[in-house]
Amino acid sequence: MATSPIYLDYAATTPVDPRVTEVMIRVLRDPIAFANPSSTQHAFGLAAANQVAQAREQLAAALQVTAKGIIWTSGATEANNLAIKGFAYANSARGKHLITVVTEHKAVLDCFSALAKQGFRITLLPVNNQGFVDLEQLRQALTIDTLLVSVMAVNNETGVIQDIAAIAAIVHAHGARLHVDAVQALGKIPMTEIGQHADLFSITAHKIYGPKGVGALVLRDDPRLKLVPLLHGGNQEHALRAGTLAPHQLLGFAEAAELAVSEWAHNTAHIRALNQHLLAGFALLPQIAVHSWLAPRVPHIVNISVQGVDGETLSKAYNQCMAVSNGSACNVNTKQPSHVLLAQGIPLALAQASLRFSLGKMTTASDIEAALDYLRYLLRNI
Numbered sequence: 592m593a594t595s596p597i598y599l600d601y602a603a604t605t606p607v608d609p610r611v612t613e614v615m616i617r618v619l620r621d622p623i624a625f626a627n628p629s630s631t632q633h634a635f636g637l638a639a640a641n642q643v644a645q646a647r648e649q650l651a652a653a654l655q656v657t658a659k660g661i662i663w664t665s666g667a668t669e670a671n672n673l674a675i676k677g678f679a680y681a682n683s684a685r686g687k688h689l690i691t692v693v694t695e696h697k698a699v700l701d702c703f704s705a706l707a708k709q710g711f712r713i714t715l716l717p718v719n720n721q722g723f724v725d726l727e728q729l730r731q732a733l734t735i736d737t738l739l740v741s742v743m744a745v746n747n748e749t750g751v752i753q754d755i756a757a758i759a760a761i762v763h764a765h766g767a768r769l770h771v772d773a774v775q776a777l778g779k780i781p782m783t784e785i786g787q788h789a790d791l792f793s794i795t796a797h798k799i800y801g802p803k804g805v806g807a808l809v810l811r812d813d814p815r816l817k818l819v820p821l822l823h824g825g826n827q828e829h830a831l832r833a834g835t836l837a838p839h840q841l842l843g844f845a846e847a848a849e850l851a852v853s854e855w856a857h858n859t860a861h862i863r864a865l866n867q868h869l870l871a872g873f874a875l876l877p878q879i880a881v882h883s884w885l886a887p888r889v890p891h892i893v894n895i896s897v898q899g900v901d902g903e904t905l906s907k908a909y910n911q912c913m914a915v916s917n918g919s920a921c922n923v924n925t926k927q928p929s930h931v932l933l934a935q936g937i938p939l940a941l942a943q944a945s946l947r948f949s950l951g952k953m954t955t956a957s958d959i960e961a962a963l964d965y966l967r968y969l970l971r972n973i
């Protein structure tokens with residue numbers, strides 16, 4: 592049995608990589624570039640503005656996108672809001688229809704609900720029992736006045752990878768735009784795939800060993816792509832997102848993104864081996880079903896349900912020695928079963944008895960062994 596808590600909740604957030612901390616501390620200690628990056632009338636402000644520009648270039652290079660398409664935000668919730676609401680408001684004269692998927696993160700679904708109350712027509716696409724969007728249903732849902740489709744690249748609860756290239760081809764053939772919530776994709780799958788196909792995508796630093804409180808919306812280099820700002824109060828970020836920028840946050844994010852991309856192959860091989868180890872352990876426990884078993888998935892996330900146990904008891908007991916989640920971190924206090932699992936047709940009792948294991952680059956084989964040992968122990972004792 593495990594003796595000290597083991598962190599297996601990397602999809603909720605990650606610790607900051609010490610190399611990122613180094614960069615951030617260096618920036619915070621800078622005796623000149625502490626200034627307001629908008630105060631470019633003096634040398635201090637210019638130094639800060641240079642740091643913002645450097646972060647933008649570094650992030651753009653890591654993502655292989657153009658630097659001017661990056662709009663800094665406070666995280667992916669804000670980036671998703673700006674993408675969806677900002678695009679819908681800016682283009683409402685052309686249409687009132689928007690499409691998303693029932694298994695999206697709340698930071699997308701709640702934007703759609705808000706827009707529905709303001710007169711937009713919303714289509715929520717279902718998924719199959721593996722969590723996959725049916726491309727034919729997407730094709731049929733698109734209408735002449737569809738403005739935007741929003742689909743996440745990698746699901747935060749199940750790890751399912753959607754076929755963004757195929758989705759983009761259908762959306763673009765109908766003259767609509769595609770937004771991708773790429774939060775769980777960055778550092779997990781090649782970002783070129785998303786950059787090439789999405790018109791806009793959202794990312795955040797704290798899922799890739801960067802700091803919390805900083806993210807970005809990345810826009811395709813296309814002058815016809817119009818957004819309106821949601822925050823007013825200054826002309827930062829091409830007047831799309833007012834507010835003083837924080838160079839230490841931005842450079843920390845850029846460093847984390849560069850590391851996530853450059854160390855992708857190494858980290859993925861490590862995590863894939865741990866994933867196999869975990870799955871091999873689960874395979875010996877007949878009460879356990881692994882969700883989205885047949886779908887392409889990232890190895891970082893494994894979502895299971897345990898038959899014949901009370902979900903709340905299981906989760907409480909398991910989290911005494913482990914740190915796992917039973918759904919998205921944003922839903923922890925709602926005690927609602929996962930909307931993602933329910934949408935995949937998982938029965939309520941099973942959806943309530945789910946655990947999401949999410950692995951990171953600091954996870955070790957002995958962490959996985961301890962996670963399995965403790966689960967076996969609980970299954971014998973609860």
Ligand SMILES: Cc1ncc(COP(=O)(O)O)c(C=O)c1O
Pocket residue numbers: 602603665666667668669696698743746747772774775794795796806919920921
């Ligand atoms: C898929 C997805 N989208 C959006 C978010 C929100 O990101 P942030 O915490 O940066 O606002 C998260 C984080 O939980 C996520 O997993």
